[in-house]
Amino acid sequence: MSMRGPIATHRSATGIPTGRLGTWWLLASEIFIFGGLIACFILFKLNGTPGFEDASLTSVTAGAINTFVLLTSSLSVVLAHAAIEKGDREKSFKYIWYTIGFGLVFLIIKTYEYTGKIIHGHTITDNLFWSFYYTMTGLHALHVIGGMVIMALISFDIRKGYNFQRVELIGIYWHFVDLVWIFLFPLFYIANF
Template sequence: MSTHGPIATHRSATGVPSGRLAIWWLLASEIFIFGGLVVCFVLFKLNGTPGFEDASLTSTAAGAINTFVLLTSSLSIVLAHAAIEKGDSAKSFTYIWYTIGGGFVFLGIKAYEYTGKILHGHTLTDNLFWSFYYTMTGLHALHVIGGMVIMALISFDIRKGHNYQRVELIGIYWHFVDLVWIFLFPLLYIANF
């Protein structure tokens, strides 16, 4: 095993480089955060709690466009990873900024949705459905913003030839953010069961 380069890439007690193991560990904890919210949502919905019929008021089109945006940004960040593995930092930099652009589009659509709902009186305290809606999508949006900031920092770092391995790590995180949305979309926008 090589002992050159960042410790996150060559120290490995498990067969997985410690940097990547750490990001998977983080994501395992995130499963509890978002999973706990989804489980509570499903329990209250199955229990017939009033207010959940408001799921029909969310815009399926907006949710679908945001799903398309996140899936496409997932493609661009994995292409950034593939490019950096070949040592092409300029191409990777470009793909990372496509991904950040996708994040901005996602947040813009989300802000448009929030504005419409709030203007119609559907706020966080309207009923339990809207409490879940704003908590789950808001927490998800915070993860999107966090990912965009870290991606921007990494993009400038790789342009200087440093820490190439971080592209893969932020990529895994970004795909998880995409995964969470893949489940929030049917839950909040499609399946009014």
């Protein structure tokens, strides 16, 4: 590390700090992962594939609460970023942990949903709808867990007084995870026809 700080903050051949550019690159690749799955889901649904009527068995209430939780977590992580820009480390630390808390609530609700569905026999091999449901929501939940772990690590860094730029980077990632859920919610919970 040079005297000017980490490369992620000061090197900017494109006019954008390398760390932020790298984060956007990562998200561009994530568009293919989730976008590809969403595209396949839509194609099979439009084709009238048997099993997709099971969308009526998902809980709109649970999905809506989870959407509320993730939207609120997006607010808390952007407030963490705003706080660290003003140099308020403690406030930023606090908002990051609120976000981790919201992530945990999301996962608890998702686990409750999974348990209910599995008890009623709707497992990943039940039909194509449930295969998509568990693959896409499971992959999304893994992203939530990954984001929570990284946020926890970053929170301790900023408390010690370094790597402030990472709050913005994990924030961008977390908002993307929120964006994916914004599309999964109507796909699996609302469009039941």
